[in-house]
Amino acid sequence: MIQLNSKVPAGPLEKKWSQYKSNQKLVNPANKAKVDIIVVGTGLGGSSAAAALGEMGFNVKVFCIQDSPRRAHSIAAQGGINAAKNYPNDGDSIYRLFNDTLKGGDYRSREANVYRLAEVSNAIIDHCVAQGVPFAREYGGLLENRSFGGAQVSRTFFARGQTGQQLLLGAYSSLSRQVKKGTVKMYPRREMLDLVVVEGRARGIITRNVITGELERHFGHAVVLATGGYGNAYFLSTMAMSANVSAAWQAFRRGACFANPAFVQIHPTCIPVHGDYQSKLTLMSESLRNDGRIWVPKNKDDAEKVRMGQLHPNEIKEEDRDYYLERRYPAFGNLVPRDIASRAAKERCDAGFGVGTGQAVYLDLADSIKRLGLNVIMERYGNLFQMYEKITGHDPAHTPMMIYPAIHYTMGGLWVDYELMTSIPGLFAIGEANFSDHGANRLGASALMQGLADGYFVLPYTIQNYLADQFKVKRMPTDLPAFADAEKNVRTRLETLIGINGKRSVDTFHKNLGHIMWEYVGMGRTEAGLKEAVSKIAALRKEFWKDVRVTGSLEGVNNELEKATRVADFLEIGELIARDALNRNESCGGHFREEYQTPEGECLRNDKDSTYTAAWQFTGDDKEPILHKEPLNYEFVEVKQRDYK
Amino acid sequence: MDFTLKIWRQEHARAKGKFVTFQVKNISPDCSFLEMLDILNEELVDKIQLPVSFDHDCREGICGMCSLYINGHPHGWDDGVTACQLHMRKFKDGETIVVEPWRSKAFPVIRDLMVDRSALDTIIQEGGYVSVNTGQAPDANAVLVSKEAADLAMDAAACIGCGACVAACKNASAMLFIAAKVSQLALLPQGRIEAKDRVRRMVRKMDELGFGNCTNTYACEAECPKKISRTHIARLNREFMCAKLIAENTL
Ligand SMILES: Cc1cc2nc3c(=O)[nH]c(=O)nc-3n(C[C@H](O)[C@H](O)[C@H](O)COP(=O)(O)OP(=O)(O)OC[C@H]3O[C@@H](n4cnc5c(N)ncnc54)[C@H](O)[C@@H]3O)c2cc1C
Ligand code: FES
Numbered sequence: 001m002i003q004l005n006s007k008v009p010a011g012p013l014e015k016k017w018s019q020y021k022s023n024q025k026l027v028n029p030a031n032k033a034k035v036d037i038i039v040v041g042t043g044l045g046g047s048s049a050a051a052a053l054g055e056m057g058f059n060v061k062v063f064c065i066q067d068s069p070r071r072a073h074s075i076a077a078q079g080g081i082n083a084a085k086n087y088p089n090d091g092d093s094i095y096r097l098f099n100d101t102l103k104g105g106d107y108r109s110r111e112a113n114v115y116r117l118a119e120v121s122n123a124i125i126d127h128c129v130a131q132g133v134p135f136a137r138e139y140g141g142l143l144e145n146r147s148f149g150g151a152q153v154s155r156t157f158f159a160r161g162q163t164g165q166q167l168l169l170g171a172y173s174s175l176s177r178q179v180k181k182g183t184v185k186m187y188p189r190r191e192m193l194d195l196v197v198v199e200g201r202a203r204g205i206i207t208r209n210v211i212t213g214e215l216e217r218h219f220g221h222a223v224v225l226a227t228g229g230y231g232n233a234y235f236l237s238t239m240a241m242s243a244n245v246s247a248a249w250q251a252f253r254r255g256a257c258f259a260n261p262a263f264v265q266i267h268p269t270c271i272p273v274h275g276d277y278q279s280k281l282t283l284m285s286e287s288l289r290n291d292g293r294i295w296v297p298k299n300k301d302d303a304e305k306v307r308m309g310q311l312h313p314n315e316i317k318e319e320d321r322d323y324y325l326e327r328r329y330p331a332f333g334n335l336v337p338r339d340i341a342s343r344a345a346k347e348r349c350d351a352g353f354g355v356g357t358g359q360a361v362y363l364d365l366a367d368s369i370k371r372l373g374l375n376v377i378m379e380r381y382g383n384l385f386q387m388y389e390k391i392t393g394h395d396p397a398h399t400p401m402m403i404y405p406a407i408h409y410t411m412g413g414l415w416v417d418y419e420l421m422t423s424i425p426g427l428f429a430i431g432e433a434n435f436s437d438h439g440a441n442r443l444g445a446s447a448l449m450q451g452l453a454d455g456y457f458v459l460p461y462t463i464q465n466y467l468a469d470q471f472k473v474k475r476m477p478t479d480l481p482a483f484a485d486a487e488k489n490v491r492t493r494l495e496t497l498i499g500i501n502g503k504r505s506v507d508t509f510h511k512n513l514g515h516i517m518w519e520y521v522g523m524g525r526t527e528a529g530l531k532e533a534v535s536k537i538a539a540l541r542k543e544f545w546k547d548v549r550v551t552g553s554l555e556g557v558n559n560e561l562e563k564a565t566r567v568a569d570f571l572e573i574g575e576l577i578a579r580d581a582l583n584r585n586e587s588c589g590g591h592f593r594e595e596y597q598t599p600e601g602e603c604l605r606n607d608k609d610s611t612y613t614a615a616w617q618f619t620g621d622d623k624e625p626i627l628h629k630e631p632l633n634y635e636f637v638e639v640k641q642r643d644y645k
Numbered sequence: 646m647d648f649t650l651k652i653w654r655q656e657h658a659r660a661k662g663k664f665v666t667f668q669v670k671n672i673s674p675d676c677s678f679l680e681m682l683d684i685l686n687e688e689l690v691d692k693i694q695l696p697v698s699f700d701h702d703c704r705e706g707i708c709g710m711c712s713l714y715i716n717g718h719p720h721g722w723d724d725g726v727t728a729c730q731l732h733m734r735k736f737k738d739g740e741t742i743v744v745e746p747w748r749s750k751a752f753p754v755i756r757d758l759m760v761d762r763s764a765l766d767t768i769i770q771e772g773g774y775v776s777v778n779t780g781q782a783p784d785a786n787a788v789l790v791s792k793e794a795a796d797l798a799m800d801a802a803a804c805i806g807c808g809a810c811v812a813a814c815k816n817a818s819a820m821l822f823i824a825a826k827v828s829q830l831a832l833l834p835q836g837r838i839e840a841k842d843r844v845r846r847m848v849r850k851m852d853e854l855g856f857g858n859c860t861n862t863y864a865c866e867a868e869c870p871k872k873i874s875r876t877h878i879a880r881l882n883r884e885f886m887c888a889k890l891i892a893e894n895t896l
Binding site: 560 | 656657673675676677679680683684687689690691693694695696698700701702703704705706707708709710725726730732734755756759761762763765766769770771773774775776777778779780781782783784785786788789790791792795796798799802803805806829830833835836
């Protein structure tokens with residue numbers, strides 16, 4: 001039986017981390033090179049962790065699916081990264097960033113973790129600037145800030161609309177330096193398909209070389225998963241095509257608890273769905289909400305006419321527009337947190353005021369263009385305008401953009417303690433792959449912050465507390481039975497998939513799953529719907545294992561096989577997401593159960609019974625998982641109802 | 646819309662490749678080029694044939710993974726886009742479209758339209774960084790950087806490392822790719838200290854890896870999906886000359 005221990009250190013909130021660091025065990029410099037650390041993933045979390053561990057002198061092996069670490073999904077983040085620098089002198093502080101993050105997450109995250117995140121945020125900006133990340137600057141040469149949803153201060157640093165790219169390239173440059181030095185060995189084009197556990201500890205991984213098809217065994221004294229989120233369980237999302245849950249899922253199957261899977265973020269500003277052939281959705285950065293106003297027609301007739309193409313939105317008079325976020329939430333207006341903005345858009349569209357296909361609202365920059373000039377707006381959002389125009393054929397400088405919510409980020413993930421270790425000793429999870437800091441809803445520009453906080457400033461310390469006596473463990477040969485068994489397990493699975501020889505392609509199953517997830521486990525969830533989802537997904541999974549068609553063989557490049565292993569895992573986590581949503585009898589953050597809402601249609605939390613992290617434990621195929629509850633104790637903040645009005 | 650596709654197919658690195666013709670029908674003009682290939686691949690799977698392999702990931706023009714040579718142009722003829730951002734409405738109904746992998750000695754074909762671009766990583770490992778360890782940095786506002794310098798550095802840093810510049814160049818030179826990194830870091834005070842050493846090492850590595858020389862025809866700039874400017878090559882040359890002079894003086 002697993003006993004979850006969050007290992008939150010005692011002491012006052014603002015001293016916990018410094019005291020932890022003063023008292024933790026360290027690995028002596030001479031012993032570091034004797035320790036192998038596997039890092040899976042090269043997004044912000046993985047690249048920064050691998051670089052920092054390499055700089056310290058550990059022997060690091062890094063894996064990613066893409067042909068280069070620089071192409072990890074983090075590259076696509078647009079808007080920015082938060083830090084509590086208070087450069088604009090608008091009243092920001094570590095405490096305020098901490099409090100905003102906790103509140104934004106609807107009080108479903110661990111206080112001490114969130115405080116630490118806010119505490120190390122400033123060092124991230126310092127380090128990235130030193131790496132040569134070209135953040136936006138003021139004319140005087142100082143760094144520029146913008147505001148993001150869920151905050152009343154400007155604390156977001158950015159590099160045009162390509163902040164994720166620039167931060168990742170910064171981490172990649174540090175990683176490259178370590179590769180050259182020989183402390184880090186890079187394994188691109190590898191997909192982790194199983195975790196190797198020896199005597200209860202994580203000791204290695206099994207990967208498939210996606211070029212040769214070879215299955216490989218790798219040993220590590222510790223394994224770090226930085227494999228990103230599971231949003232692609234919904235098929236259509238803003239995630240990269242290869243984003244998957246397989247690494248985390250295999251860890252789950254080997255005993256790591258999976259926490260809060262139902263906490264999925266639906267981002268309010270994405271380009272709406274337009275066709276069945278569509279392979280992914282594109283985000284329009286939330287930063288647009290700084291200068292853009294969101295509206296739908298006030299009259300149903302007008303909405304109908306714009307849908308039919310008989311009326312141009314610019315022809316709708318000011319008094320006939322409903323700026324519904326400004327109307328409902330005057331204090332935060334267009335900058336309310338994402339979950340609230342998303343649900344408000346759905347509410348208007350469901351009520352018949354949607355534009356485009358009916359599943360869209362306007363994001364209008366006309367007022368800001370008038371006020372600031374097109375030049376200034378283009379400087380801020382030029383690349384987003386270009387991206388929008390390429391996809392839709394319309395120029396946002398002249399016609400309001402159309403947007404609709406889409407799956408974007410997953411707050412849930414592998415359960416980790418204060419040291420970022422999962423419930424399997426020696427297995428760590430960082431970045432989006434863990435569940436730790438964002439509770440039931442993540443604030444904009446906080447994922448980049450968390451990924452880099454975990455990778456540069458937290459894990460390289462906490463992992464040493466685990467490794468302090470591990471240098472004595474000799475490197476294990478990979479012909480041990482645990483490695484051979486894990487490899488055999490993977491091979492059997494792959495052979496089975498190819499051997500089914502059914503009639504339906506992998507993508508058709510993935511799309512089916514996506515429909516079920518979006519319909520029943522999306523923005524509005526009900527008990528009946530979730531039960532329906534659980535049984536539908538189970539049935540679909542059965543059909544998948546009977547009727548999927550995977551062409552090609554185990555050898556060489558086989559994209560269909562890659563997709564098949566990922567979809568097989570999505571078919572399992574999809575059910576867990578629904579179960580978790582069913583279990584959580586309240587609405588909080590991104591998890592909206594229609595049964596639990598205030599008369600105004602806002603989330604109604606149930607603090608008395610539901611102030612816990614739900615950590616699920618695998619018990620076997622087609623068996624119900626066990627739920628462990630980690631109570632969340634708020635020692636330092638008062639838990640309040642979120643109010644953005 | 647209907648299209649005839651002539652696609653390069655090659656089983657593996659050492660196999661002989663050839664063009665194979667496919668037809669795709671009823672394609673929506675709003676479909677992206679890669680989604681059109683998805684549709685083709687679904688049809689191939691339906692017929693129990695092997696789908697066409699191509700690299701892709703973000704599908705929004707930022708990861709640099711997609712690498713298709715379309716009708717004689719890397720990422721197609723449209724200006725300032727990657728293949729994944731190309732939409733079928735830009736093509737004529739009934740058109741024949743030729744799709745090939747990047748062609749360069751430094752980028753061997755892996756399968757069909759996939760190539761090996763690891764040489765670009767190897768070049769960055771030679772010096773495409775600032776030597777700073779985690780935790781050593783001063784306060785981010787301690788060193789001022791002019792807005793002009795920061796903006797120019799950002800222009801250069803926008804490179805997505807796709808390798809279109811190499812594929813476009815008749816000499817298969819990686820000069821624009823290197824220039825983007827050298828220029829970004831040379832423009833910022835944080836990168837200045839190592840600027841000379843950096844440029845020398847990166848250019849030397851490029852030569853070693855089988856990329857060609859730059860003869861200033863600037864097809865790279867014309868085909869770059871991120872419109873990285875040739876002025877960065879000028880800056881690289883300046884840095885390189887400077888570095889050489891200093892190196893000679895210290896001999
Ligand atoms: C379009 C978009 C815009 C965003 N904008 C912002 C923003 O402005 N601000 C913000 O804070 N956040 C933003 N986010 C969220 C943020 O980008 C991500 O949460 C964050 O980058 C995740 O980083 P990561 O390191 O955890 O994982 P990722 O960057 O997702 O990297 C995952 C890595 O794991 C590897 N991997 C995965 N599975 C396997 C496997 N089985 N085997 C081997 N390797 C594997 C991949 O190859 C990759 O290298 C945005 C997200 C999206 C989608
Ligand atoms: S797929 Fe990422 S740039 Fe085209």
